[in-house]
Amino acid sequence: MKKPSSPGRIFYAAAFPALIICLGVLVFVFREPLWNVFSSPERIREWVTGFGGKAPLVFMALQWLQVVIFIIPGEVTQVAGGYLFGFTRGLLLSLAGIAAGSAFNFWAGRLLGFPFLKAVISEQRLSVYRNFVSTSKAKTAFYLLFVIPGIPKDALSYAAGMWDLKFLPFILLSSVCRIPGILGSVLIGDAVAGKKWFLAVSLGAAAVVLAVLGFIFKEQIRTVLLRIAKKKKN
Template sequence: MITKPQLSGRKVQGIAVLILILIFWLCWTWRHELWSLWCGLLQAFEHRESVRAYILSLGHLAPFAFISLQALQVVISPIPGEATGFIGGFLFGNWAGFFYSTAGLTLGSAIAFFISRQFRRLVRLRLLRSRLYGRFERLVEHQGLFIFYILFLFPGFPKDFLCYLLGLSRMPWLAFLAIVILGRMPGTLVLTLQGANTYDKNIEGFLCVLFLTLLVLIPSLYYRERIYQWVEAHSLKDP
């Protein structure tokens, strides 16, 4: 029986890197055309000045409304957090957008944590519907702060789910808030920068941030199952 040759892990990684470089080169070469297409798809950008001016004309209510929206999407998850993070940079710029997004995400995470603490039985029944609960429920008993921090950093892992899950644990409030703030910061900063770059029509900045994001995102998604297995194995160890 003839077996087909298998690609080694290093070869797969090398091919992935080459594909990534090729994609970046193509995006850079056609950056003006791609940017025109991007702006055309998002019709609001044609009136970005008026949209931003209208939001900011609300004065102190504008940041409050945005922070509330960020908090709400954590508690109820009606809209993806990526969308609201992008909007923050688009409306308020780099640092103000980053600050407001962080404040909203922290507030929403704290509310989810509080709800889980107060209504443990109902929250547990709700989480049982998720496949992830069966894999990570033992994390509730083992307070490995570093593992929780890794999960918050990990792209694609549902942070809102994690907030409710940790509410079932004995984790102290201060430890939870520290992990939430530090773990969410990198992703929040990237989304804010992309929103601000889009508003400023900074094509080069947008592509550079996108390229750096893909350098982290692609390997993370590729090794996602291994990371999950490592976390599971860690959670099975005695504290």
């Protein structure tokens, strides 16, 4: 890949932070109407369903935006999907939005390259994750990262575009590996909508525990998977 000129490197490195700042300004300017919409699940449902037949597209757009920006936990939009559309439709719409967002991230990483990625993921982590895609067999460990809570999956989608990964297999396999986490979140939303409080609280508690454990032990998990990747490489 041809390295961009110095002005090009500056542009690519500043692209993601600039996007975050612009979104932050918009959120600040429209903070009152946004708060009115997102202050409760009922108001979210009222706002999204207010689009009528376009409501599923609006939800997928929100899910897409969450993946692209990834400063909002994906579980929030996934729970909202189950709450708004029920389990089956919420799951399918969440998967569609996530796949679309992952596709955007993949091609952004591929087209903008390393200077841009350094603004998304630290250079040290990029170097570590690069070992997961060093060979075709080692890529198995890379996709397992998408199953584990606490791993920055949306940021990894940006990095995947820069590496030697084919687009369609990446979208398919990463989406499949995300399904267990999405299932749980959507089911929580569906349980809340159906006022199945025991199920909702139980699933929510389990999700929190798994997320905390994934965050606490993410370095150990990465180390184990890295060893697997290196064994497959050898």
